[in-house]
Amino acid sequence: MTHTQRALVIGGSRGVGAHLAAGLDERGWSVTATGRRPRSAVGLDVSVHYEQLDLATETAATDMTGLLRKVRPRLLVHNAVAYPAPEPSLTDYEAIFRVNTLVPYRVLSGYLPGADCTCVVINSDAIYHANRTSGVYAASKAALRVLTSALADHCRGSRACVATLLLGPLADDRKVEQLERIARQRKTSPEEVTSAYLRRANPSYTTDSLIPLDACLRSVEYLVDLGAQANGMLCRLDSGSAGSLI
Template structure:
């Protein structure tokens, strides 16, 4: 679980562990600052560091995983300079491509790259992040091509508005302040966030777990696959 210290990554690590997987997670934070269960092994790894590709490649070679979930993500500051843009692209797209390109074609392994529906509706605030995720989507296709005829596979799980703790806490604060239900606040958020959404509530993290397990079950047939759990945010024709 690359990028598994908190949020979706920690949730995936916990649930996969409950379902019989032996999970190793990585993250930038020290173990004491993660939300991982005691049964999850942990390796501290800064994917923005110059040695990140070599360190991640060495970790994969030592573990020989049957499943890799790349959930790591970097977010830019409000007005990112060039160095900040390069950091975001490095973590979100370049490091996974470089590390996985040398590993997947030679391993019996399913790789699920977690992506974001931000690629469909970038604005001036999300443009750098969305562009890095669009790059990851293209590079996922390149990884899948490398896996052609091998036992490895590269698939993309593209996610929409998730029910993470921070978003739900924010909705509860707004609901109390506006004297509304949290469900009404969520629906208002979804309508404003993307008019193409056809869901009325945030996507539960367990739905992401089931989607990852589905891609693993497909095995080589999932190579190059795009699994959209995005609330319809791409519109009806894509």
């Protein structure tokens, strides 16, 4: 399928966001990706436009609104995420909520109802099992999940729609490298280490391998193809993380 339409990936400078930006670009979308780091530190192909955007700053809402008005994307992916630093302060907690949840909600609730746009909000299975290390991150994502439902209500009767893509353990470079290093140390296969890691991480996981980044791209494409029917939808690509009832 070819598109001449514009896609904007907020948080597209690395990891799954960069994979989505590159994949959409390959499929013919005109893609703009954002991140905090400068273009020179981002490994994206030159055909992908790039803008610096920091959602933790005082001007973040104005900056993000300006970017949306400039790009006018047909597809918008909110993938940006802030993870807590070790021993975070209260200010760090607030920054996590600003980046992951509050700035995107504030901006999108104003922007989406007047736009012809499918918005895919990336969420995390961390919302199902918070612990002492993931608690604040998980809470910001749980709030994002609730506010994405509120956004769907904002979009009702308009040409815009918003859906959640809720992800489980991804095969991102950092995780894959870490598991491969452990496999070398233990003189076993990466597959065996990955399977053991997943079984220990969450007994509800139903797969023995990490989720390929390409499955995320295909899920985003599926949500865009659904059009308005995807408004309010929750698409779970999370290896069964929440167990059997949800």
